[in-house]
Amino acid sequence: MGAAPVWSVDPRTGTRREQVAVEATVEELEKTVRAAHAARAALADRTARAALLRTAAGLLDEAAEHVIEAADAETALGPVRLTGELARTTGQLRAFADAVDEGSFLDIRIGRPDADRTPPWPDLRRWRIPLGVVAVYAASNFPLAFSVPGGDTASALAAGCPVVIKAHPDHPATSELCVSVLRRAAHQVGLPEDLIALVHGFDAGVELVRHPLVAAAGFTGSVRGGRALFDAAAARPVPIPFHGELGSLNPVVVTEAAAAERAEGIGIGLAGSMTLGEGQFCTKPGFVLAPAGDAGDRLLKSLTAAVSETEPGVMLDHRMRDAFVAGVAERAALDGVETPVTPGAGGEHTVSAGFLTVPAGLLATEGPHDLLLEECFGPVTVIARYESRAEIEAVLARLPGNLTATVHLAGDEADADSTGFPAAAELLESLVPLAGRVLVDGWPTGVAVTPAQYHGGPYPAATSTFTSVGLTAIERWLRPVTYQSVPAALLPPELRDDNPLGLPRLVDGRQEGLEG
Structure with missing residues (x-):
């Protein structure tokens, strides 16, 4: 272990720059x-x-x-x-x-003693x-x-x-x-x-x-x-x-009504999201359930045009490039898989973006097409064309855990007063067990750093x-620690009754220390 040189490498040429x-x-x-x-x-x-x-x-x-x-x-x-x-x-x-x-973030919780309870409560003070x-x-x-x-x-x-x-x-x-x-x-x-x-x-x-x-x-x-x-x-x-x-597949479901309403816009948006950063985002939409029929055809036509305009790009290193080229070739060779825009090697050091299509029915049960349900790192996505709501449900039931899951709805499907709403609500709820972040009418690439953000999900998206x-x-x-019946002089300042640091905390179930 150790002593081997560590080199900085130029991914555009594959040559060593310097030992660092x-x-x-x-x-x-x-x-x-x-x-x-x-x-x-x-x-x-x-x-x-x-x-x-x-x-x-x-x-x-x-x-x-x-x-x-x-x-x-x-x-x-x-x-x-x-x-x-x-x-x-x-x-x-x-x-x-x-x-x-x-x-x-210290999550301070103070419960004062109550001798009248059965059994009595001791003095408990918890923080992280x-x-x-x-x-x-x-x-x-x-x-x-x-x-x-x-x-x-x-x-x-x-x-x-x-x-x-x-x-x-x-x-x-x-x-x-x-x-x-x-x-x-x-x-x-x-x-x-x-x-x-x-x-x-x-x-x-x-x-x-x-x-x-x-x-x-x-x-x-x-x-x-x-x-x-x-x-x-x-x-x-x-x-x-x-x-x-x-790893994460980040599935997207496009309803038939959404495709009929705005196929062109969805195709353009998908192309931009799946090729962003040469498809090397952990939230890249790598699997899409789209309808068969005319509306789905229009979506694919739009996607084809947008992806075809994407210039070949350089991946982070040549090992990843080789894995991408081999991975898309293996997937494209499966029976029933078509490549409207063929992804793969774009040159000696680059890759070209593309996408694969497959009938959703081939993914409804276990088989060789399960490879399409695994992440392929790089600028590629899989479009599974479904014939019915039952096929959507069957495929979703077989997906692993993800960072994100997305559904695209038509305007009236998202309206609580419309007859389409119950089906849309059920579809949205079917995505919740699959992912840590669920989106409607958007694209998952781009993760805002905010107090409400959650970037994780069921395994293998995350291990916690x-x-x-x-x-x-x-x-x-952090880990929680509770002090029980500890004299005030021995308590950390954060847990003392007078709250000398002015910290937010929960005292006997009531919030204290918050301004405004």
Whole structure:
């Protein structure tokens, strides 16, 4: 383990750019985790935590030109996309800083004693405390927002947890640049730089989740890689929470009435969503149930025209490119599958977008076509043409868990006063068990970072019921503790009767400490 060089590679040419690091040895990993663990007490001060997050955001903004240049060179995602991603990243850091200041994430609940109850109630005071060192596994497709300075890191630091980040091999130079910015932010606010650390190497990633001082892990990536780490986390002598975002098909159902009403618009919208970022979004709509017949034909005609106008693009690395080309070829070879626009190799280093069609009836029961119900990472989607509502229900019943599920309705179907509403409501409810976010008349790509967001879903979309996007992502790195009949002088300030920190809390069932 360790000592092997880590190279930055240009995905546009497949050539090495520079050596930026070496893979961590067992000794280096041990030293890194122990240093992070030793520094955790410094994050107990919530004011310092918030300052760290805001300072990190400011320093990233100052370094924007260099960060975007490095990320584009390693991912080919382009300056426009990366500029937006950096804004999202710094926005997340600032939003979590605000959450730390506000304090409701501590979930403080106080129940005063009541001797008249049967049995009597003791004095109980509950809040949440940080778990400890968090292992963060950077994602390939978001070199900023889901990587070194991303949501897992921001939420863990906000919770009071040091982070040791496993860099993704697709953007090691960007990772090194970003971790240097975060560590500089820690230094500027008077916190130990060891609170934030970076390691490289596959073996280091496996050993990281096994380290006895690592208390939890966050992962965004493939089902295969995430499941291996999830199993390793569970197999430890002391298992730890593993919050993994793995794979998602993100099914879409287009009703016959919706296709008849706006087939052209749906086709154009689907094309834009499935090809966004070369189809490398975790929320890409990869499977669509669309009607057979004239309305469905119009939708496919619109989709064909829009996808055909998409230029070949570069994927994040050549391994992913090869997997995409092989995956679409295997799917296209299945009986009954057609390719109105053939996806695959667009050139020596690029891929071309396309889509497949298949009769929905072939997916209603187990068989070789089950491959079409698995995610294919890249700019492709599968259109299953249904003949009846029964076929929709049969296929939906066979889908795995997803991050999102979408239904497109005609205007009158969504009207509670129309005769079509009961069927539309039932269809919407049939999607709820399949996904963590359910959409009507929209497209799932684009995940707003808001307090109400939920980015997760039934397995294999995620390995836990927590969100990895939005302010409640902080809950992954905390655990509740209740103090019973503890003298006031021994209580943390957050739990004392006089509420010296002015925190929101629930006292005997009533909310206190909220302004307005």
